[in-house]
Amino acid sequence: xxxxxxxxxxxxxxxxxxxxxxxxxxxxxxxxxxxxxxxxxxxxxxxxxxxxxxxxxxxxxxxxxxxxxxxxxxxxxxxxxxxxxxxxxxxxxxxxxxxxxxxxxxxxxxxxxxxxxxxxxxxxxxxxxxxxxxxxxxxxxxxxxxxxxxxxxxxxxxxxxxxxxxxxxxxxxxxxxxxxxxxxxxxxxxxxxxxxxxxxxxxxxxxxxxxxxxxxxxxxxxxxxxxxxxxxxxxxxxxxxxxxxxxxxxxxxxxxxxxxxxxxxxxxxxxxxxxxxxxxxxxxxxxxxxxxxxxxxxxxxxxxxxxxxxx
Amino acid sequence: xxxxxxxxxxxxxxxxxxxxxxxxxxxxxxxxxxxxxxxxxxxxxxxxxxxxxxxxxxxxxxxxxxxxxxxxxxxxxxxxxxxxxxxxxxxxxxxxxxxxxxxxxxxxxxxxxxxxxxxxxxxxxxxxxxxxxxxxxxxxxxxxxxxxxxxxxxxxxxxxxxxxxxxxxxxxxxxxxxxxxxxxxxxxxxxxxxxxxxxxxxxxxxxxxxxxxxxxxxxxxxxxxxxxxxxxxxxxxxxxxxxxxxxxxxxxxxxxxxx
Numbered sequence: 001x002x003x004x005x006x007x008x009x010x011x012x013x014x015x016x017x018x019x020x021x022x023x024x025x026x027x028x029x030x031x032x033x034x035x036x037x038x039x040x041x042x043x044x045x046x047x048x049x050x051x052x053x054x055x056x057x058x059x060x061x062x063x064x065x066x067x068x069x070x071x072x073x074x075x076x077x078x079x080x081x082x083x084x085x086x087x088x089x090x091x092x093x094x095x096x097x098x099x100x101x102x103x104x105x106x107x108x109x110x111x112x113x114x115x116x117x118x119x120x121x122x123x124x125x126x127x128x129x130x131x132x133x134x135x136x137x138x139x140x141x142x143x144x145x146x147x148x149x150x151x152x153x154x155x156x157x158x159x160x161x162x163x164x165x166x167x168x169x170x171x172x173x174x175x176x177x178x179x180x181x182x183x184x185x186x187x188x189x190x191x192x193x194x195x196x197x198x199x200x201x202x203x204x205x206x207x208x209x210x211x212x213x214x215x216x217x218x219x220x221x222x223x224x225x226x227x228x229x230x231x232x233x234x235x236x237x238x239x240x241x242x243x244x245x246x247x248x249x250x251x252x253x254x255x256x257x258x259x260x261x262x263x264x265x266x267x268x269x270x271x272x273x274x275x276x277x278x279x280x281x282x283x284x285x286x287x288x289x290x291x292x293x294x295x296x297x298x299x300x301x302x303x304x305x306x307x308x309x310x311x
Numbered sequence: 312x313x314x315x316x317x318x319x320x321x322x323x324x325x326x327x328x329x330x331x332x333x334x335x336x337x338x339x340x341x342x343x344x345x346x347x348x349x350x351x352x353x354x355x356x357x358x359x360x361x362x363x364x365x366x367x368x369x370x371x372x373x374x375x376x377x378x379x380x381x382x383x384x385x386x387x388x389x390x391x392x393x394x395x396x397x398x399x400x401x402x403x404x405x406x407x408x409x410x411x412x413x414x415x416x417x418x419x420x421x422x423x424x425x426x427x428x429x430x431x432x433x434x435x436x437x438x439x440x441x442x443x444x445x446x447x448x449x450x451x452x453x454x455x456x457x458x459x460x461x462x463x464x465x466x467x468x469x470x471x472x473x474x475x476x477x478x479x480x481x482x483x484x485x486x487x488x489x490x491x492x493x494x495x496x497x498x499x500x501x502x503x504x505x506x507x508x509x510x511x512x513x514x515x516x517x518x519x520x521x522x523x524x525x526x527x528x529x530x531x532x533x534x535x536x537x538x539x540x541x542x543x544x545x546x547x548x549x550x551x552x553x554x555x556x557x558x559x560x561x562x563x564x565x566x567x568x569x570x
Contacts, residue, residue, distance in 0.1 A: 175430045177434060178434055179429060180427060182418075182419055183422075183427060185410065189408050189409045190406050195390045195391045195394075196368065196390050196391070196399070196476075197391075197420045197476075197479060198391045198423045199391065
């Protein structure tokens with residue numbers, strides 16, 4: 001496929017999202033959430049390129065979200081809170097990464113899951129600090145020093161999410177085509193050979209892990225700014241499972257997959273919940289089953305297949 | 312380079328010992344590899360030939376003994392640290408990145424040597440691509456550059472595996488059975504290609520080989536392995552004619568005898 005196809009598709013998708021948010025105002029909220037989760041899923045995609053599945057990545061999303069919730073009273077500025085969330089998730093990613101990159105496959109997955117649940121318990125039990133399951137309301141924040149009305153604020157956060165999504169997508173694309181990115185993919189097929197050409201495989205995976213933690217943190221920060229309320233459920237294992245679900249739905253073949261998956265997931269969820277309030281999870285499950293059976297490369301796989309067919 | 316005694320050895324192993332349970336894979340190995348030579352290792356399966364390569368490349372640590380490369384001990388170093396000092400290896404079963412193309416496999420080895428830690432530069436940027444293509448061309452793999460490594464036939468996989476090791480520009484290359492699995496018809500072509508490339512690059516080579524014809528034609532010296540020991544060491548015409556070697560080693564490999 002032509003190297004320009006994906007950026008052009010991303011451009012078209014961006015325009016489509018803006019159009020949808022403009023035509024149906026309440027969709028702005030849903031789509032911002034989708035972009036935020038898409039960012040976290042993009043992080044999981046990186047690790048999947050090394051053949052590793054993180055079943056605990058929502059801990060970084062929760063970390064980013066709680067960073068915003070904790071610091072918003074002192075630093076009520078979105079453009080400062082985001083870098084702070086990035087910083088904290090990078091440090092956490094590095095510390096946790098140093099430990100988990102020593103493990104592979106099911107052990108890697110389960111260790112992430114375990115640490116994610118530990119973080120959930122911490123958030124839930126330390127009521128004095130975290131307000132437990134009640135969660136924390138995010139105090140009002142400014143964006144670039146402005147205190148706009150609600151409508152404008154929603155647009156600004158939506159725009160911020162779009163910029164971060166497109167930026168991260170391009171970054172991931174460049175990274176995956178770089179020597180480090182190709183070495184990362186080498187971990188999946190021949191990790192020992194990496195060592196015998198002089199490449200420290202663990203360090204390659206650690207870099208990807210920190211990057212993926214940062215994307216999770218970024219997504220979480222956006223989530224907190226959008227929903228204005230954070231709870232420990234962000235770090236519950238089902239939240240991590242949801243991110244993996246979205247990746248399978250969207251497809252791991254392209255940086256567009258996670259966002260495609262997240263948008264589809266959130267939209268199906270909203271409309272299914274509106275149509276049949278009690279059965280929306282069943283509908284989501286049905287969608288995933290259909291994707292696994294008929295489009296194992298996810299929604300992106302369908303798009304890519306169409307493009308190839310035309311070329 | 313049939314001359315002997317060229318000064319200090321490039322690789323010097325002394326008293327290497329390693330046992331797996333009761334099996335002595337190395338039972339006092341002393342071996343000097345001289346700069347520029349092609350040293351063949353022959354011997355029956357289980358004699359400890361691969362174990363020697365694994366110890367020299369840091370994959371296995373000997374229980375006793377020492378290994379020095381270029382005068383410095385490399386004992387206890389990780390494989391990648393030994394690679395950076397100039398010792399590369401290829402594998403009996405080719406270890407390629409199966410989901411990468413042949414070109415990417417070579418390019419990754421080149422990038423590993425020249426600078427891996429650039430997350431935004433493309434792996435297949437013009438400089439690396441040109442070097443990788445030149446390397447593949449020397450191995451006759453140019454036409455297969457765009458093919459995924461898991462789609463290659465055995466001969467090509469073998470050459471690609473060795474090409475990756477050569478891409479590291481080693482001074483010493485250890486090859487574990489470079490011709491095993493290669494069809495008899497293409498075997499001599501593969502070895503001739505290989506020897507030409509290595510001679511051009513001035514690489515010292517140690518290779519485990521079962522084909523006595525290959526050994527007689529291309530080795531400067533032959534080391535005969537048997538039960539973790541070196542049974543004989545010398546020029547091929549002398550070693551391959553040794554009655555003990557013929558009985559103990561070559562006799563087992565009936566049909567491939569020569570000399």
